[in-house]
Each structure stands twice: as C-alpha cells, then as structure tokens.
Amino acid sequence: xxxxxxxxxxxxxxxxxxxxxxxxxxxxxxxxxxxxxxxxxxxxxxxxxxxxxxxxxxxxxxxxxxxxxxxxxxxxxxxxxxxxxxxxxxxxxxxxxxxxxxxxxxxxxxxxxxxxxxxxxxxxxxxxxxxxxxxxxxxxxxxxxxxxxxxxxxxxxxxxxxxxxxxxxxxxxxxxxxxxxxxxxxxxxxxxxxxxxxxxxxxxxxxxxxxxxxxxxxxxxxxxxxxxxxxxxxxxxxxxxxxxxxxxxxxxxxxxxxxxxxxxxxxxxxxxxxxxxxxxxxxxxxxxxxxxxxxxxxxxxxxxxxxxxxxxxxxxxxxxxxxxxxxxxxxxxxxxxxxxxxxxxxxxxxxxxxxxxxxxxxxxxxxxxxxxxxxxxxxxxxxxxxxxxxxxxxxxxxxxxxxxxxxxxxxxxxxxxxxxxxxxxxxxxxxxxxxxxxxxxxxxxxxxxxxxxxxxxxxxxxxxxxxxxxxxxxxxxxxxxxx
Ligand SMILES: Cc1cc2nc3c(=O)[nH]c(=O)nc-3n(C[C@H](O)[C@H](O)[C@H](O)COP(=O)(O)OP(=O)(O)OC[C@H]3O[C@@H](n4cnc5c(N)ncnc54)[C@H](O)[C@@H]3O)c2cc1C
Ligand SMILES: NC(=O)c1ccc[n+]([C@@H]2O[C@H](COP(=O)([O-])OP(=O)(O)OC[C@H]3O[C@@H](n4cnc5c(N)ncnc54)[C@H](OP(=O)(O)O)[C@@H]3O)[C@@H](O)[C@H]2O)c1
Numbered sequence: 001x002x003x004x005x006x007x008x009x010x011x012x013x014x015x016x017x018x019x020x021x022x023x024x025x026x027x028x029x030x031x032x033x034x035x036x037x038x039x040x041x042x043x044x045x046x047x048x049x050x051x052x053x054x055x056x057x058x059x060x061x062x063x064x065x066x067x068x069x070x071x072x073x074x075x076x077x078x079x080x081x082x083x084x085x086x087x088x089x090x091x092x093x094x095x096x097x098x099x100x101x102x103x104x105x106x107x108x109x110x111x112x113x114x115x116x117x118x119x120x121x122x123x124x125x126x127x128x129x130x131x132x133x134x135x136x137x138x139x140x141x142x143x144x145x146x147x148x149x150x151x152x153x154x155x156x157x158x159x160x161x162x163x164x165x166x167x168x169x170x171x172x173x174x175x176x177x178x179x180x181x182x183x184x185x186x187x188x189x190x191x192x193x194x195x196x197x198x199x200x201x202x203x204x205x206x207x208x209x210x211x212x213x214x215x216x217x218x219x220x221x222x223x224x225x226x227x228x229x230x231x232x233x234x235x236x237x238x239x240x241x242x243x244x245x246x247x248x249x250x251x252x253x254x255x256x257x258x259x260x261x262x263x264x265x266x267x268x269x270x271x272x273x274x275x276x277x278x279x280x281x282x283x284x285x286x287x288x289x290x291x292x293x294x295x296x297x298x299x300x301x302x303x304x305x306x307x308x309x310x311x312x313x314x315x316x317x318x319x320x321x322x323x324x325x326x327x328x329x330x331x332x333x334x335x336x337x338x339x340x341x342x343x344x345x346x347x348x349x350x351x352x353x354x355x356x357x358x359x360x361x362x363x364x365x366x367x368x369x370x371x372x373x374x375x376x377x378x379x380x381x382x383x384x385x386x387x388x389x390x391x392x393x394x395x396x397x398x399x400x401x402x403x404x405x406x407x408x409x410x411x412x413x414x415x416x417x418x419x420x421x422x423x424x425x426x427x428x429x430x431x432x433x434x435x436x437x438x439x440x441x442x443x444x445x446x447x448x449x450x451x452x453x454x455x456x457x458x459x460x461x462x463x464x465x466x467x468x469x470x471x472x473x474x475x476x477x478x479x480x481x482x483x
Contacts (some may be wrong), residue, residue, distance in 0.1 A: 030060020
C-alpha cells in the first residue's frame with residue numbers, strides 16, 4: 001500500500017506542478033495545520049503543501065478533543081477535507097516527526113511549518129500525583145474520543161461515587177458533562193462505544209469542579225457553562241459565601257463581559273439552590289478558592305487515590321485579571337476515587353527544535369522560529385515556522401488558529417517575497433520523504449486511506465444509530481486504511 005500510494009502521489013505532483021515547486025511540509029493536521037495549508041495554497045500558486053500527522057487520522061483535536069455532544073463544532077472538518085483534496089496538497093498520516101523522520105531530515109526535504117499542538121499536560125508537582133485513579137483530563141478526553149494512544153486507559157468508574165476535576169476551564173466542563181450527562185443522550189453521539197459502555201456502568205454520582213480562584217475568574221465561557229448547568233437531572237451546588245465579590249472583582253467584571261456573564265450564571269444557579277435531591281440524582285459541585293495540596297492514598301486500595309487535600313486560597317496582586325491564588329494555611333479534603341487534572345495542556349519538544357521549556361512553546365516572532373533571541377537582533381531558523389498551540393500555548397478555540405495561521409502565513413509570504421524561501425532542487429519534498437519512509441518500512445496513510453476509515457466508521461455508526469463509531473486502536477485504523 002505504501003508504494004502504491006507513493007506512486008499515485010508522485011504522478012499527481014509531477015502532472016500538476018511546476019518542475020521545481022516550493023515545498024512546504026506542515027507538521028500536524030489540526031486546525032492550525034489545515035488553516036495554514038489553506039492560506040498558503042491560496043496565496044502561492046507555485047507552492048506544494050504536504051500535511052504530515054503522526055496519527056492515521058487527520059483533524060487533530062477536532063476529532064480527539066471536541067466533545068462528542070458538540071457535533072456542530074466538527075463541521076469544520078468539511079472545510080479541512082476540501083483543502084486535502086487540492087491537487088497541490090497531500091495528507092501523509094502515520095508519520096511522526098521526531099521518530100519516523102527527524103526534524104533535520106524533514107528540513108533537508110522541505111521548508112517546514114510546525115503545528116503539532118500540545119500533546120502533554122501541565123503537572124501540579126504535588127505528592128500523590130502518580131496514584132492510580134489520577135488522570136490528566138487529556139487522557140480521559142482521548143479515551144472517550146477514541147484516540148488510539150488512550151484506547152486502553154480504562155478509568156475505573158465503578159469503585160467510587162465521586163470524581164474531582166481540578167481546573168474550571170472548558171476542558172474541565174467537557175469532562176464533567178461527559179461524566180454527568182444521561183448516557184441515552186451520549187449514545188446518539190460519536191462517543192466511542194468502549195467509553196459509552198463504561199459510562200453506562202458508572203457509579204459516579206457527584207462531580208466536584210475545583211478552582212483555585214473565584215467564580216469571577218473561572219476560566220470557562222458562558223455557553224459551555226450554561227450547557228453543564230442545564231444537564232438533565234443534575235443538582236447544582238455552589239456555596240453562597242464564594243459568591244461574595246470584592247471591589248477588585250467588580251472592576252474585573254466591568255472590564256470583561258465574559259467574566260461577568262460567567263459569574264452571573266454561577267450566581268443564578270446558586271440562588272435557585274439545589275433542587276430537592278431525588279433518589280439517584282447526580283450532583284455537580286462548584287468549589288472555589290481551593291488549590292490542590294496533595295492527593296490522598298486509599299487505605300484499602302494501595303496505590304489508589306482516595307481524596308484530594310485542598311488548601312483554601314485568597315487572591316493577591318494588583319494586576320486585575322491576573323490576580324493569583326495564595327494559600328491561607330487552612331485545609332480541607334474531598335474524598336473521591338477519580339481525579340481529572342484539567343489544568344492545561346503542554347507541548348512536547350522534539351530533537352533539534354528550539355523550545356522554550358518554561359512556556360512550553362517554540363520561541364517565535366509572528367510564527368518565524370527563533371534560533372537565538374539573546375542578541376540585539378533576533379536570529380531566525382531559515383525555512384522553519386510555527387502555528388497553533390505550539391506557537392501560542394494551549395489556549396484558544398478552533399477559530400483562534402485561523403488568525404494565528406494568518407499571521408504565520410504573512411511571515412512566510414514576506415520571506416517568499418524576499419527570496420528567503422526559494423524553490424530548491426535540493427529539497428526533494430514528498431518524493432524524498434516517501435522514499436525515506438519506505439526505506440524505514442513506515443506505512444503511510446494518505447487522504448484516500450483516511451476516507452476508507454471514515455466510511456467504515458460511518459457505516460459502523462449507522463448500525464448503532466450514531467454518526468460514527470470511531471476505530472480506536474492503531475491496528476484497526478491501519479488495517480482499514482490498507483484495505
Ligand atoms: C478537550 C478539548 C476540547 C475542545 N473543544 C473545542 C470546541 O468545542 N470548540 C472549539 O472551538 N475549540 C475547542 N477546543 C480547542 C481547539 O481544539 C484547539 O484550539 C485546536 O485544536 C488547536 O489546534 P492545533 O492545530 O494547534 O493542535 P491540534 O488540534 O492538537 O493538532 C495537532 C496535530 O498534530 C499531530 N501531531 C502531534 N505530534 C506530532 C508529531 N510529532 N508528528 C506529526 N504530527 C504530530 C496530532 O496528531 C494532531 O493531529 C478544544 C480543545 C480541547 C483540548
Ligand atoms: N467548547 C469550547 O469552545 C472549548 C472546549 C474545550 C476547550 N476549549 C478551549 O481550549 C483551551 C484549553 O482549555 P483548558 O480548559 O485546558 O485550559 P484553560 O482554559 O487555560 O483552563 C485551565 C484551568 O486550570 C487551572 N489551573 C492551571 N494551573 C493550575 C494549578 N497549578 N492548580 C490549579 N488549577 C490550575 C486554571 O486556573 P487559573 O485561571 O487560576 O489559572 C483554569 O481554571 C481553552 O482556550 C478553551 O477555551 C474550548
């Protein structure tokens with residue numbers, strides 16, 4: 001299959017392109033990768049763009065992050081698919097930059113644009129973080145969304161009635177919704193069946209969403225908050241005392257409409273009070289002004305979490321909007337058998353790539369990768385660019401990456417204009433990459449192969465009355481891709 005795919009691509013590129021086109025490889029097929037590819041192809045008729053991804057499936061977090069009950073958000077996949085179908089663009093899946101091919105090797109063949117996202121997690125660095133039952137929200141999300149790296153996560157949802165989610169951003173809200181939403185509703189989505197089965201068996205009745213700051217600073221947005229507050233048969237719990245605002249909070253809300261709206265929604269939910277508990281009714285508790293101090297180990301189940309020890313906080317700092325949570329020395333615990341750390345994602349460095357380990361990003365100016373920023377004049381890596389979460393850090397919605405791509409493509413266009421990136425016969429592009437991968441026995445997955453996976457998933461989904469049943473193991477994905 002690899003060879004067949006290769007010949008097909010080479011013939012396509014030879015027939016439709018100038019003999020010696022400018023070749024750009026986009027690493028990562030999430031929103032940042034696709035938006036950048038789309039803009040480069042539109043702006044530069046003589047450029048060939050290959051989009052490489054370590055997975056056999058394209059679309060990054062649109063497939064493996066966006067919640068199953070948000071199908072409308074995934075419609076952007078249609079736009080990305082049209083980009084892949086452009087004659088001057090190819091998707092080359094199952095190729096990991098940093099292992100299948102090194103970055104220096106890739107740069108010998110192409111000018112490169114890195115958009116490989118943030119595939120690790122911020123750590124709390126507190127005792128007990130390694131206990132069983134403590135997961136990064138990323139892993140939990142990948143598990144229910146069918147990312148093949150987390151197919152076997154198997155979080156235990158049956159030995160406890162309580163889950164604690166640390167963090168109050170939109171990912172935390174997604175995870176809370178999945179844990180609390182009636183499974184009959186989830187069954188109609190593209191949630192994986194292994195996750196649906198586990199959620200159907202789940203004994204979790206209480207979810208605590210724990211924020212180190214107050215309701216004015218909760219990192220979620222109003223639409224997502226409204227959705228979690230509106231889950232059927234869930235009673236909402238908020239302590240009235242946490243809703244008392246300070247003058248600094250009032251100024252913060254005056255300056256930021258989203259913060260005000262979030263605060264108002266939480267206050268409204270608190271004032272309606274928890275409805276009288278019905279037998280088996282689920283509970284969602286918002287806990288504010290608490291930062292995790294350590295995880296508690298179970299006495300009966302060695303190596304497993306039994307709770308979170310939290311320190312009460314107060315906010316300090318003059319920089320409104322950036323006030324920080326400082327511990328008061330007063331502690332309390334929440335007993336639980338499952339913890340999801342939803343405190344932010346983190347990008348991973350790859351060999352030979354300048355990387356700011358503190359910020360977790362590739363240092364750049366307007367998307368041009370900096371090789372040295374210590375001198376008076378910034379030094380750039382020629383022909384190396386960055387976009388998306390790898391460029392800015394792990395925040396922002398899908399559309400944010402569109403603006404981010406515009407900025408990076410403007411830098412690329414300027415460099416093309418200045419002749420920094422020239423068509424170079426020493427950069428063999430796709431042909432060279434495919435030969436190298438072939439010599440390493442790496443089975444590439446091209447867009448047509450992904451379409452086979454897509455068709456199979458839709459067919460399997462059809463049988464279960466859902467939009468798709470995702471193939472969630474590497475073996476299944478590669479098997480169907482090569483049929
Ligand atoms: C759980 C979650 C839910 C979200 N829900 C929404 C939502 O509902 N609406 C919304 O607007 N935004 C949502 N977002 C935000 C949105 O998903 C991000 O803004 C966006 O996906 C970031 O795009 P990216 O291209 O930088 O990274 P990603 O989407 O992560 O894409 C990175 C790609 O790089 C690939 N890759 C990684 N390493 C390598 C490597 N070494 N070699 C080759 N390829 C590699 C990955 O497989 C992936 O395909 C959500 C985010 C998360 C985490
Ligand atoms: N439906 C959607 O549109 C959707 C869905 C999911 C994700 N997204 C987007 O994806 C991006 C990432 O979301 P995210 O939820 O991962 O990140 P996020 O919005 O940055 O939220 C991170 C949360 O973790 C907390 N936190 C960070 N470090 C902590 C620590 N050491 N201890 C305790 N708490 C800590 C933060 O609190 P502080 O505020 O105090 O730092 C915040 O509550 C966001 O831009 C989000 O909007 C969008």
